[in-house]
Amino acid sequence: MNLKQLSHMLSLSQTTVSRALNGYPEVSEETRRRVMDAAKRHGYRPNPSARRLATGKSGMIGYVLPTGASVDIDPHFVEFLSGLGDYARSHELDLVLSPADADDEETTYRRIVANRQVDAVYISSPRPADRRLALVNTLGIPFIVHGRSEGLDFDYPYLDIDNEGAFHEAARLLLQLGHKRLALINGNERETFAIHRERGVRRALAASGMTLGERHIRSVTMTEENGYRAARRLLEEAEPPTAIVCSSLIMALGVVRAVRDLGLTIPGDLSLVAHDDVFPWLRPENFPVPLSTTRSSIRLAGARVAERLAARISGLEEGARGEVWPVDLVVRGSVAGAPG
Amino acid sequence: MNLKQLSHMLSLSQTTVSRALNGYPEVSEETRRRVMDAAKRHGYRPNPSARRLATGKSGMIGYVLPTGASVDIDPHFVEFLSGLGDYARSHELDLVLSPADADDEETTYRRIVANRQVDAVYISSPRPADRRLALVNTLGIPFIVHGRSEGLDFDYPYLDIDNEGAFHEAARLLLQLGHKRLALINGNERETFAIHRERGVRRALAASGMTLGERHIRSVTMTEENGYRAARRLLEEAEPPTAIVCSSLIMALGVVRAVRDLGLTIPGDLSLVAHDDVFPWLRPENFPVPLSTTRSSIRLAGARVAERLAARISGLEEGARGEVWPVDLVVRGSVAGAPG
DNA sequence: CAATTTAGCCAAAGCGCTTTGGAATACTCT
DNA sequence: AGAGTATTCCAAAGCGCTTTGGCTAAATTG
Missing domain, CATH: 3.40.50.2300 (Response regulator)
Known part of the structure; x- marks a missing residue:
């Protein structure tokens, strides 16, 4: 079931159906109802590839994954991912991991941006004066950094803990x-x-x-x-x-x-x-x-990063807002007064 | 730089340029050389969204990630991912993680297949009579299972350890x-x-x-x-x-x-x-x-799964071949004769 | 040498959506 | 009533590829 068939079945133009579905105002409430209805009844789902070609939006967020025989992915990553996925799920956002040579991530960043493969990226484990940040910043793709860099001559949006x-x-x-x-x-x-x-x-x-x-x-x-x-x-x-x-x-x-x-x-x-x-x-x-x-909780951080990425994609969040979370100090038995 | 511009610049049709680039035989070696050359020189990269719409191939492999507040991603996952990414990198394959409600992964599988979002998927942590396998099997998307199921009335390709x-x-x-x-x-x-x-x-x-x-x-x-x-x-x-x-x-x-x-x-x-x-x-x-x-090594398994997925995508591997790796028993100090 | 192949190229038709630039109808206002 | 303004819809032009179905000129054949 594609748009053409659906619109034909409703005796409407593709334009109108498309607009009805995407919430544009220039369509009457009654028609919209009819369209929405028929779409649901026939299980119509717009083809993402086509939409993507037309709009340039992919509905995915990206992460460049450094790989290599001697490169180990941080086990924290999986927990972060849990949180990210938890949020992304509710928004039908997919996450694309683009494996890159750990010594040359830049090529991969350029590729995913040039190809418009993803609508936004997140960057983790930043270093001082991290070149990835400068890169994505000039490439102009929405992004959020999990962590912070230092010594950069521009501001950027991030989420970090204190x-x-x-x-x-x-x-x-x-x-x-x-x-x-x-x-x-x-x-x-x-x-x-x-x-x-x-x-x-x-x-x-x-x-x-x-x-x-x-x-x-x-x-x-x-x-x-x-x-x-x-x-x-x-x-x-x-x-x-x-x-x-x-x-x-x-x-x-x-x-x-x-x-x-x-x-x-x-x-x-x-x-x-x-x-x-x-x-x-x-x-x-x-x-x-x-x-x-x-x-x-690094998991909560993942969820928050996803949330903010979604907001940036849809234009709800702008600018270089940095967010720093306080950290709990939980005292248990492993500390005591200094030995005599 | 898109195909149109490139072909115009070479005074060739888009057809010919496309064919030259994709290795089709109905183009002379000389022209191919010329085309390849110009493409490289101008850094032409076919737009994946367009190609995808035209061919239905995405160049990505998929994984449905069960999520939920009480769902923890297995820490093994990250190591598997290391291996997978290691191989995928060398083939410019991306991995898309589609987060799904852990209680209803089926919807997500159906979505990614219907949308042709990925060329193949891998499935991990299978259970006996795992419904996911039956599903992807009937959906007809190439897949490989990391692990094995049991009690299914069909064969399927897998990689498991003994x-x-x-x-x-x-x-x-x-x-x-x-x-x-x-x-x-x-x-x-x-x-x-x-x-x-x-x-x-x-x-x-x-x-x-x-x-x-x-x-x-x-x-x-x-x-x-x-x-x-x-x-x-x-x-x-x-x-x-x-x-x-x-x-x-x-x-x-x-x-x-x-x-x-x-x-x-x-x-x-x-x-x-x-x-x-x-x-x-x-x-x-x-x-x-x-x-x-x-x-x-679960990491090696990840690399192997990626390799086989790539092979299946390109049609080099077919059928329901199961692969079972032997496991080393490494004896160290933690075992001894039974106490008196 | 005429009749076929074959090699090499091209125009145009998709793929399925969004969006631009109208057009037609209905509604408001003087 | 006629001009002006919303409202509602549509045809068609993209987006950038791949692929089908020719077409032409050169090579092969009997």
Whole structure:
């Protein structure tokens, strides 16, 4: 059933039927009713390919997926996707993942924009002065960044959590508990979120007249193994930290293992706070010692990003609005006063 | 730059240019060369929307993503995606995720097929007599199943691992080590992979004249917490198992925690084998006691599925070929002879 | 050498929608 | 009543490809 048949069946022109269906005003309410009715009854659905060719709109949002033999997709991605999909579903928006060589995402961005394959894109894990942002910004496709960049000479729309604030609070708590030697096990130092987290910790330390030594900060990709290694190195130093702030639950698993291997205890010898993106399959309250966390649902972020993308596509949202979500600090058993 | 302009510029018809570009034989080699050349020089790229409308081919593969507030996307998905993307990239294939209400995926399948949004789809986590397979099979869109169904009255193309064989081997090993009381902590019992795994364990037990009691098998969604709970229940029984086979590394984390909480040790009091899908961020060799696993890279499976989908799209692969990959049994420190 | 093929190219007709630029009818106003 | 203004609808022109059905000139055949 296509438009031609439908309009013929109604003895109307394609124009009128099309307009009736798309809510244009130049069609009488009665005709619209008739058309809508017939469309529903015959299950008419406009062919998206045709509509797309005519309008240039695809009804899809895009994401450029960096791939490569040595490139691992962040496990957080799937949770973000859950939220995104949750919203997108209710709006019949599809998501297209365009795999790209991790060393050359630009070509892919250009392609999907030139081809008008998607109406908007979202970008995640931005870095300082991220070139992708500059690119999509000049290409003129609607977009939203999940996270933030820095040092760009233009504004852009984003959704981020208050990473600096969160880690500032975490560090401040530990300092108030009397800890003098803090360490930070962070994510990839080239990503903005990690920079912000470090900044938060430093700011808290500075407020107490302390600093974060080079050796007390580790930036690694967030795997259990890296968490373990980082923790071991830190704890085997001459003056080991009595508190660690850690950028992910997965790394925290490794930290806990390291602590055990060294015959130490949490929170007796070490206080631990980690960031929790809220995975359904790994929860901080179920750690051997319930883990204190800075918590922010990445899933909700996904839903919100989808919502804003939809708004931008339909012109309801404009400009470079940045949105920063506060982060909860949830205190559980893994923190205590500094050891004697 | 569109076809019209390009052909005009070459003083050729659109027909000829189109044919030259798409490798049709009714154009002379010289002309083809000229056309190819000019196309490259001017960076001509056929508009996919137009091509799509004309041919009905989209150059994308589809996946229906079940969503809902209480629906969690399997974290394995992201690894599978890595592999898929890795292959798809080299073929300029995009992947479109169509979010669907988890209670009604059928509507979405029908939509993407009717709209010809994608050239092929893949289906994951099949269940026995999975209605999705029957649906796509009758809808006539090329597809591949990652996993297997059962009890369907038709054949279909799939890629699966030998879950039954893997768990059979794991159980057999434990039996040979003298274990008399085995337990299985499995995934969702309604998914075929879980059924196969159970079957494997049962078969091994049967070969030794034993059976798997109702209380020695737990089927749960694969979270750390569920692994913990299942293990606790099992281990707190009157005659606790001395060996556990577990369907995922994430659940194994919970098992390890439960064992500790109960003051037991691995492998002294309990031998443990788990299935490993090979995550970059959680490795069995890094468990407190290195974990024995049945191992199969889900990422490689993703790449293979993409490869076969591409082949089916281009007509290189036909029929209902099923492909079953063997699974490695990797023995590490977590298994030992049954306790006295 | 006339009769056929064949190779190489083209005009035009889709694909199924949206949108422009009227046209016709009905309604309002003086 | 006639001019002006809404209202409601339509024919046709795109959007940019692919593909069908020729057509012409060169090559092959008997």
